[in-house]
Amino acid sequence: MPDWLLILRPSGGSFHRSRMLLGALAFGLPMGYQVFHQQHLAAGMMGFAILATIMMDMGGSRRQRLGSMLFGNILIITAASISLSINANLLLWFAGIILLVTLIGASLSAGFALDLLLRMVASAYLVGYPGSVISGSILPYYLSGAVMTIVLALCVAPRINNPISLKVPPHWHNDYQQLRQGQFAGATFGLLLAIACALSFFFAQKLHFTAPNVAAICTLMVFRPEPKRTSSTIWQRLMGVLLASLIAWAFVFEIQSYWALVALAAITGALVPIAFANGLMYVAAVTTFLIYLILALLGIQGHAAEISAENRIFETLLGAAIAIIFAMIFRSLKPETGP
Secondary structure (H helix, E strand, O other): OOHHHHOOOOOOOOOOHHHHHHHHHHHHHHHHHHHHOOOHHHHHHHHHHHHHHHHHOOEOOHHHHHHHHHHHHHHHHHHHHHHHHHOOOHHHHHHHHHHHHHHHHHOOOOOHHHHHHHHHHHHHHHHOOOOOOOOHHHHHHHHHHHHHHHHHHHHHOOOOEOOOOOOOOOOHHHHHHHHHOOOOOOHHHHHHHHHHHHHHHHHHHHOOOOOHHHHHHHHHHHOOOOHHHHHHHHHHHHHHHHHHHHHHHHHOOOOOOHHHHHHHHHHHHHOHHHHHHHOHHHHHHHHHHHHHHHHHHOOOOHHHHHHHHHHHHHHHHHHHHHHHHHHHHHHHHOOOOOO
């Protein structure tokens, strides 16, 4: 079998079935409650918090997991708030990208949990881009969604969550200790990542894509300090986005029932631990599909949803192409990851 197909094969990692129950309840209960009270926009806004909180729920004890979810959400809310507060000034907002992503990029490679947290914080900043439909009004719904997910996670899921079956359950604080000992990507990578993200956003905006921040987020997620990992990461993410888009075209975009959307979100939420256990393509597919469902709850349906999906594919391609270019530049400047 060719290498590019082998990369897409399920890893077959282990996962706890109660994590599937958590995913279903976390999306089904809060969003279902809002839809029951005819607040589908609130359900959609809560969906972002539910997804982010589940992604950050990892560690070797309930205390570690609680700390990870709380600390991660505080950083995400802070980054998004700063972005929304300065996005009226485009130059200032771009300066924020360069500063924040340079600092974050330089700190990558210390470990899975810290890498994921830092990339999610940078993504939160990019969500507040100039012209974004997101505003400060999302905060109460985000907070309520995050709190409900944390409570469910601590009550339903097992004490330990090791989503990718590492020898030691991942936690950002353990990775931070590795960072302090000198295990990080370095300033060169951080600056290149920041410039790459800024250019992805700039070109996506000039091409009039519906969500130019998606291109920048793609670059942020696939450009890796390890030169050999960037191409495989791009391939897996692209296939995941394409798979999710095709399924959404077939089953989501014409759905008029908000209850059906919540039911699909609950089912897909149950698949999150399976996706983590089987590789990046499956994580990209599940998270992208959940975002389509959240956007549908926010009113992006029918033809508008189809246009959004088309743009998402092109935005992903653009972000990936810029990541490849900058990965080549980084490789020529600094072949090996290091401080």
